[in-house]
Amino acid sequence: MKNSQTQRDYSLIRKVNDGDTSAFRQLIFAYKDVSLSLAISIIKDPIVAEDVLQDVFIKVYHKLHTFKFKASFATWLYRIVVNTCYNELKKKKHTISLQNTTETDAILNYEKDYLKDADHKKYINLTLEKLKPDEALVLRLFYLCECKIKEIQDITGFKSSKIKVDLHRGRENFQFYLKQILGDDLNNLL
Template identity: 55%
Template sequence: MDTQSERHIINQIKEGDSDAFKLMVERHKDASLSLAISILKDQDLAEDVLQDVFITVFQKIETFNFKSKFATWLYRIVVNTSYNQLKKIKKGVDIEEITIVPEKLITHEEMLKEENQKRFINLALLRMNADEALTLRLFYLSEMSIKEISKITGFKTSKIKVCLHRGRNNLDFQLRQLLGNELNDLL
């Protein structure tokens, strides 16, 4: 979405236009959900967090001042809310110990399909460290710059670069764990 269009929609939201808000939610919900899942490792929990995020966005939209992209501001709220939720639940559960198993075995031909590529990449990201998965999603899937990632996450540039480097290696490792020799066929 171009800057003028984004500014117009945000101004409409500030004036109370619920249709404009619905449009903004529709445009950002998938990427926001993906970020929340990166941190929380649970789709249902991430969807709950996202509801809280969009309520917060609606309540705080007046504070958005166009000094950054709307997506940067929104994703910062997603990240903060997700980490706060993680702190609440992490007391009794070690998220790193959760093992995700593919729902069903699929044939070699089915794995070549694009939806299966996404499925296995998402499974691999769910098995990774939250900071690495989040950084990879923001950099590659949301096409954010390191500067924008820093604004969203609060991470220093050096940490982002380290997370990207380790994350790429870890993603490769996790995909190899999930797919073994069939990884080359998937890619």
Template identity: 40%
Template sequence: MSQIDWIKNTIFSHSMDEIYIRKVLSGDVESYRYFIKTYQDMAFSVALSIVKQEHLAEDVVQDAFIKCYQSLSSFKGKSKFSTWFYRIVVHIAFNSIRYKKLTLIDFDLTDHDQAYDESILDEIIDNERREMINDALAILSPKESVALRLFYLEEQSMEEIQEIMGWTLANTKVILHRARKNMQQVLSQLIKKSEYHG
């Protein structure tokens, strides 16, 4: 996606958010589906990077959408809606960890030993890379995992991450730096593990 396309999409998305916020606040409850459809996947991704378990991430997302709906009238538009909403998701996810005192899950990578044609093999390799990255994100601390996910996968700016997470800009940079370094180490270990079992 070119920078111009990205800017157009961002402006379009921002203006659509404003339209639907006005609709919901004026009593059109059905219009809230727009926010669920637009932000559900990203919210799940952010929640999962913090709580590390899919069923808990689903609960976090559901709670975040409820909280967002209840608090929509307090959204002042000082930041993008997505930034405001992801801050709700992050807050609920970290509260979930605190209250449930969750432990991280270790899981094994699956190996593929069958012979496939080249296109299927490429697809498997891409899926394994994606799976390995998700495995690595699951191993990192919740702060590091969500920082990487927001910055690289969701293309949030440093300032947006700072606002979503409630960190200082300096702290955001330090956490991202540490997260990159730890991600590199974890991926290196996972690659060695997959080569050993492969």
């Protein structure tokens, strides 16, 4: 039997397909934050990621009638997010740009003096931004979205061996960059 979130999603999808636009808003509201996080992990530019996500939601609205009710809506949606982001990168034919490292380090050195519990998410996101896109994506899907390896395969099209390697490397690189960003303050974050 499907879990309660899946059942709610299926109910909302049926309502959207029957013309209820408020149901679509509810559906998107439930997944917008995680979807944006996934987009940022690939695109590396929050503004561009937000634009791409708008395109994703338009695609989802127009293609929702093709949803087969075999997988979870989250898996279907995240697959569209991932594909749209990678297509955007290919279309722009640009490499993923990061801020000037010196500028980033100066900002982080200033900010880490004021580390508070509310800043945890910010520092985690800053660390994820330093990872390779595939590593950041797999970590977010595994930990943030709580996807299993099979679901990550369905979303990304990656082989399970690649997912496991990216998880392993991603964890190591995440720890390395987080230590680099926070230094001695890492213990305060944990």
